[in-house]
Amino acid sequence: MTQDARFEDGADAPLRLKALDADDLAVVSSLVQDSVFPSSEMVWKSKERRFALLLNRFRWEDADKAQTRNRAFERVQSVLAIEDVTSVRSQGVPRGDADTVLSLLSISFEAGEDGTGTVILILAGDGAIALSVEALEVVLRDVTRPYVAPSHKAPQHPE
Known part of the structure; x- marks a missing residue:
């Protein structure tokens, strides 16, 4: 007997x-x-005008299902790429140290003139990366299969 x-x-x-x-x-x-x-997993390729991060992303889109089914929360490696970047500024962000782990809290856009603007990546611990762009184009792409979140918990944000 088969089942749909x-x-x-x-x-x-x-x-x-x-x-x-x-x-x-x-x-x-x-x-x-x-x-x-x-911090070693971020790169700005100035000639290609691309800034990219290799993230270990918590799968928020799966969190409710994981909790309902009483199974482990998941993370997945994803590439976050910002296109048409003309300059990069940062504050409180150590570069190139593979032992320094950063946490991305949010991304926002401050519009400028004629479609230009600044993409701002806010990091935990008062860090920030500001990317001047000619036009807003941000791509998020999962590049691995999901894996069990090492903490086995969803991130918390106590008020």
């Missing part, structure tokens, strides 16, 4: 999102909240 597949049995597909306006960016920001990465 149920929607719940389907595998989640890796995320591949592009933000081209502030509303899109708010969605990406919510999905990368609490991502962690070694």
Whole structure:
């Protein structure tokens, strides 16, 4: 006897999102909240005008399902790429030290003239990265299979 597949049995597909306006960016920001990465996993390729991070992203889109089914929370490695970057500034961000782990709290966009602006990455511990861009284009792409979150817990933000 065969049984039809149920929607719940389907595998989640890796995320591949592009933000081209502030509303899109708010969605990406919510999905990368609490991502962690070694400071050595960020790179600015000035000739290609691309800034990228390799993140260990908490899978917020799966958290409710994990809790409901009483299974482990998951993380996944994702690339966050910001395109059309003309300059990068940072505050409180050590560079190149593989032992320093940073936590991404949010991403926002401050619009300038004629579509230009600044993408701001806010990090835990008062760190920030400001990326001047000619146009807003941020891409989030999962690049590995999900894995059990080492803490086995969802990140918390006590008030």
